[in-house]
Amino acid sequence: MQNRYGKLASWVYHLDKPIGHSFGDLEYYRQRLSGCDGAVLEPAVGNGRICVPLLEAGLAIEGFDTSQDMMEYCRQECLKRGLVAPLTCQTFDNFHYEHRFAAIILPAGSFQLITDTTSAITVLKRFHDHLLPGGRLIMDIDSIESVMEDSSLVRSWAVNEDELLTLSSQRAKIDHINQTILSHLRYEHWRDGALLCTELDLFHLRWWGVAELTLALREAGFVDVVVSGDYQHGRPPRQGDQIISFEATRADT
Ligand SMILES: C[S@@+](CC[C@H](N)C(=O)[O-])C[C@H]1O[C@@H](n2cnc3c(N)ncnc32)[C@H](O)[C@@H]1O
Structure with a gap:
């Protein structure tokens, strides 16, 4: 029953946050990914709110999610637009791809759905291992406030x-x-x-502290961690910010 996004929850999500609905995050991720010419992964892709506009922008994005109900909305929205999104039913804990990604993105605070700290750090390592050298993990969390x-x-x-x-x-x-x-x-x-x-x-x-998640990203092997407030890349978070974004790089090895 935990965080399962069943039939009614998915229906409400899709009515409330349809394709392209933005909290400022769609513009942010589109801008951070501009010029990215490799494959991009969106874990917890949901109904495709972000993934579909990014596909329309020409990015090679694929996604996974545990909720078939959420992904069905994404499939239908892709179909309507003649887009193909490789979608699979996988979990944060055990997802696996044979290929590596130029970027992994996690908007909408989805990382906070992992409530066990040890599992969260293992998932960060899994993200790291699924990136190409120089690849970036870009994600956001809600501020503690x-x-x-x-x-x-x-x-x-x-x-x-x-x-x-x-x-x-x-x-x-x-x-x-x-x-x-x-x-x-x-x-x-x-x-x-x-x-x-x-x-x-x-x-x-x-919930995560800013320094705590920065340390966890480093522990998982990431370098060059940039933390930003309210989708202003490079502007350090400050009191009153609602959203904290993290961009971290897999070392070029
Ligand atoms: C807040 S929605 C985000 C959807 C989409 N990324 C967006 O930005 O609108 C969170 C998504 O996480 C998925 N989810 C929950 N637990 C998960 C898990 N353990 N592994 C993968 N996805 C999970 C849910 O099914 C849901 O679609």
């Missing part, structure tokens, strides 16, 4: 005149030792006031 914001909310999306999707989110637990937050995400699908379907996701996130 944003993670700690009160996440209790109720939102709704009209599917049509008679149908509604709702999401109620409630914070269930904060673990200050392991730096994780658990929220209960309850998705509901209604028609004419009757409940058709409901899903509960136990949504776990880990």
Whole structure:
């Protein structure tokens, strides 16, 4: 039940964050990848919000995800546009490719879905090993300030005149030792006031300190770690930033 992005969660994600929906990240990743002429990997590719516009921009991007429901949206959106995205069902912990990548990207704080610290560092090593020499890992995380914001909310999306999707989110637990937050995400699908379907996701996130993740990247073998605030590349993070981006390079060996 952890971070599984099931049928209703994927439907809501795709309605709320369709292809090309940007938090400033689409422009950022497109700019950071301009001139990149090798293959690019997006782990946790989801519905293709970022991947599809990058394919349209001519990048050779491929992706994996654990949620077939999320990837099905990506497949359909590619099909509509006559694009081909190599997509596979794999996990952070065990993904494998025979070829190496010029870049690996992780927008939308997806790295924070790995809540166990030892596993997270092993995943960073796996990213490192899947890069070509000189290849870059580019990813972002939510600032601790944003993670700690009160996440209790109720939102709704009209599917049509008679149908509604709702999401109620409630914070269930904060673990200050392991730096994780658990929220209960309850998705509901209604028609004419009757409940058709409901899903509960136990949504776990880990928060990272800026120096902590920099050290973890170095520990995984990366060099030249550049940390930026709110998608302004090279501008060090400062108080009030919502998003912290990391760009790290595989040494040229
Ligand atoms: C916040 S969405 C990001 C989707 C997309 N990258 C974007 O920027 O819009 C997180 C994605 O991570 C996927 N995910 C969760 N746990 C995963 C895991 N262990 N391995 C791979 N993907 C995972 C989910 O299925 C979901 O599609």
